[in-house]
Amino acid sequence: MTTFDADGLTLHEVEANVWELERDDGMDVPARVFANEDLLEHIKDDRTLSQLRNVACMPGAVAPALCMPDGHQGYGFPVGGVAAFDAEDGCISPGGVGFDINCGVRMVKTNLTYEDVRGREEELVEALFDAVPCGLGGGGVHDGNHTDLEKALERGVDWCLEEGYAVREDLEHCEDEGMRPDADPDAVSKKAKDRGASQMGSLGSGNHFLEIQRVTDVYDDETADAFGLAEDQLVVLIHCGSRGLGHQVCSDYLRRIEQEHPEFLEELPDKDLAAAPAGSEVAEDYYGAMCAAINFAWVNRQLITHAVRETFADVFDASWQDLEMDLLYDVAHNIAKRETHDVYVTEDGYSLDGDGGRVERDLYVHRKGATRAFPAGHPEVPKAYRDVGQPVIIPGSMGAGSYVLKGGDGSLDRSFGSTAHGAGRLMSRTQAKDEYWGGDVADDLREQNEIYVKAASGSTIAEEAPGVYKDVDEVVGVSDDLGIGDLVVRTFPVCNVKG
DNA sequence: ATGTCC
Numbered sequence A: 001m002t003t004f005d006a007d008g009l010t011l012h013e014v015e016a017n018v019w020e021l022e023r024d025d026g027m028d029v030p031a032r033v034f035a036n037e038d039l040l041e042h043i044k045d046d047r048t049l050s051q052l053r054n055v056a057c058m059p060g061a062v063a064p065a066l067c068m069p070d071g072h073q074g075y076g077f078p079v080g081g082v083a084a085f086d087a088e089d090g091c092i093s094p095g096g097v098g099f100d101i102n103c104g105v106r107m108v109k110t111n112l113t114y115e116d117v118r119g120r121e122e123e124l125v126e127a128l129f130d131a132v133p134c135g136l137g138g139g140g141v142h143d144g145n146h147t148d149l150e151k152a153l154e155r156g157v158d159w160c161l162e163e164g165y166a167v168r169e170d171l172e173h174c175e176d177e178g179m180r181p182d183a184d185p186d187a188v189s190k191k192a193k194d195r196g197a198s199q200m201g202s203l204g205s206g207n208h209f210l211e212i213q214r215v216t217d218v219y220d221d222e223t224a225d226a227f228g229l230a231e232d233q234l235v236v237l238i239h240c241g242s243r244g245l246g247h248q249v250c251s252d253y254l255r256r257i258e259q260e261h262p263e264f265l266e267e268l269p270d271k272d273l274a275a276a277p278a279g280s281e282v283a284e285d286y287y288g289a290m291c292a293a294i295n296f297a298w299v300n301r302q303l304i305t306h307a308v309r310e311t312f313a314d315v316f317d318a319s320w321q322d323l324e325m326d327l328l329y330d331v332a333h334n335i336a337k338r339e340t341h342d343v344y345v346t347e348d349g350y351s352l353d354g355d356g357g358r359v360e361r362d363l364y365v366h367r368k369g370a371t372r373a374f375p376a377g378h379p380e381v382p383k384a385y386r387d388v389g390q391p392v393i394i395p396g397s398m399g400a401g402s403y404v405l406k407g408g409d410g411s412l413d414r415s416f417g418s419t420a421h422g423a424g425r426l427m428s429r430t431q432a433k434d435e436y437w438g439g440d441v442a443d444d445l446r447e448q449n450e451i452y453v454k455a456a457s458g459s460t461i462a463e464e465a466p467g468v469y470k471d472v473d474e475v476v477g478v479s480d481d482l483g484i485g486d487l488v489v490r491t492f493p494v495c496n497v498k499g
Numbered sequence B: 001a002t003g004t005c006c
Helices: A036-039 A048-055 A123-131 A144-154 A157-161 A168-172 A190-197 A221-227 A243-260 A262-265 A281-316 A412-415 A427-433 A439-447 A458-463 A470-481
Strands: A003-006 A009-015 A019-022 A031-034 A062-074 A078-084 A104-113 A209-218 A234-241 A329-330 A335-348 A349-351 A358-369 A391-394 A401-407 A452-455 A485-498
Touching: A003 A036, A003 A358, A009 A048, A019 A048, A031 A036, A031 A470, A036 A470, A048 A062, A048 A078, A062 A349, A062 A470, A104 A281, A104 A391, A104 A470, A123 A209, A123 A281, A123 A485, A144 A157, A144 A190, A157 A168, A157 A281, A157 A358, A157 A452, A168 A335, A190 A243, A190 A281, A221 A485, A234 A281, A234 A485, A243 A262, A243 A281, A281 A335, A329 A358, A329 A391, A391 A470, A401 A470, A439 A452, A439 A458, A452 A458, A470 A485
Parallel strands: A031 A062, A452 A485
Antiparallel strands: A003 A009, A009 A019, A019 A031, A062 A078, A078 A358, A104 A234, A104 A329, A209 A234, A209 A485, A335 A349, A335 A358, A391 A401, A401 A485
C-alpha cells in the first residue's frame, strides 16, 4: 500500500486520491485526506495533519474527520476541514467554523460577453470600486442602524427583499434561501452589533474580492445549460463574509467557552479547538449567534449584489433585468449546521459508505473552508437545480481560473455532502509579503494576463498574489475524480476589485 | 479573516 509521511504522521492510500490516517488509541474515528501526491506535498511541513488528527479525537466525532484537497493549517481545525459531531452528546466548535462566519461566494450572471467589456475594464472597475466599500474599517452599501441590523440578523436576505435590495428569485438561488431560522440576535453581543451596523454591504479585506470573469470552458453542456452558463459569457463573482461582526461573535464565544467549560477544554488535544458541549447553554447561544452572523453575511453579499447591478446598469446603460443579472447561487464556506445524515455503525466506529448497520444521526456538520455539495435529488437543492445537483462555486486566485461544479453523487457517501472551497493557501500572509510586492503583482497581471486589478491596499495584493495559492485545477480535478463535486464550467478573470 | 492587542 502506498504511504505518505507528513507532519510526523503516516497516511495510507486506501483508494485513488483518498488517504487515511489510521485510528490510533486517542482517536474516536479515523481521518481522511482527499488529495493527489502533488497536493499532499504542500501540507508536508505544516500542521494540517496533526490538526486533522486532533479533530478526530473530539467528543462525539462521527465517521472520518476529513480534509478537502485545498486543505491547509488553520486555527485549531485545518482550513478545508469537514467534521461532524453528534448534536446530542457531541460538541460544536467556533474553531471548526472559523473567525469569518459564512465567508462565502456567489455568482451573478449577465447576458454580456467578453467583447462587450473589452477595453472598458478600467471604467468598470473604477465604477465598482466607488460603489462597493472595500478594505478594512466601516462604511457599507446600506447606511445601517441597529433596527435594520436586528432584522438582518434575524431574517437574512428576506430583509433585503423587504428593503428593495433583492428580488424573490435571489432567495430561491441561495443556500438555505439566504436565511437560517435558528438565528438568535439576542445571543450576539452589543460590541459585535456595533461593528456590524457600519459594515452592511462591504467587501472587507484579505482574500475577499469582487471579480468580473468570462466563461472559458464548458465541461458538461447539459448542466451548464441548467445553470444558464455558456462559453464567453460574462459573470460576476462576489467573495466576502461577515466582517467584524462574525469575527467578534467568534472571539466572544471562544472566551465564553474558556470561562464556562475549562474542564471540557482541558480534555481536548488542542485548546484552539475550543468546543462547547452539545446541549450546554453556551453551545445553544453560539449556534444562535453563529446563525445570525450567517444571515448577516448573506445580507452583505446581497447588498453588494444590489450595488453591482446598479453599477452595471449605469455603465452599460440598461436595466439590470435587461442585462439578465440573475443570481446563479450563493454558497457558504465557513459554517456549522445541524444536518441529519445516514451513517453506518462498524466495529471501528462509523463509516459513511454503507459498510455496517445504517443509523440516522443528527449532527453538527462543520465545514471550515469547505462547500456544501449536495447531489441531484436532494430536497435542499433548489428546485431549479434539483435534477442536476447544486451549483458549487470554487474561486481560484487572482491570476487563475475559477470553477463552477455541481454537487456530486458521491458526496453524501464520502464527505457529508461537501467538497473544496478554493485553491488553498501555500504560505502565510507574512511570508507572502516577503516574497511579493503589490505593485509588481498588479503590473504583471495586467501585462501578462490582461487582468485589471484595483485594490484598497497594495500589501493585500502581495498577500493574495497568484503564487501564494495552490493550483486550483488540481483541487477541482480531485473533487471531480472522487465524484464529490463534478466539473461544469471554468471561468477566467477579466478585472478584479480587491479588498 | 480581523478597528492584525482592551
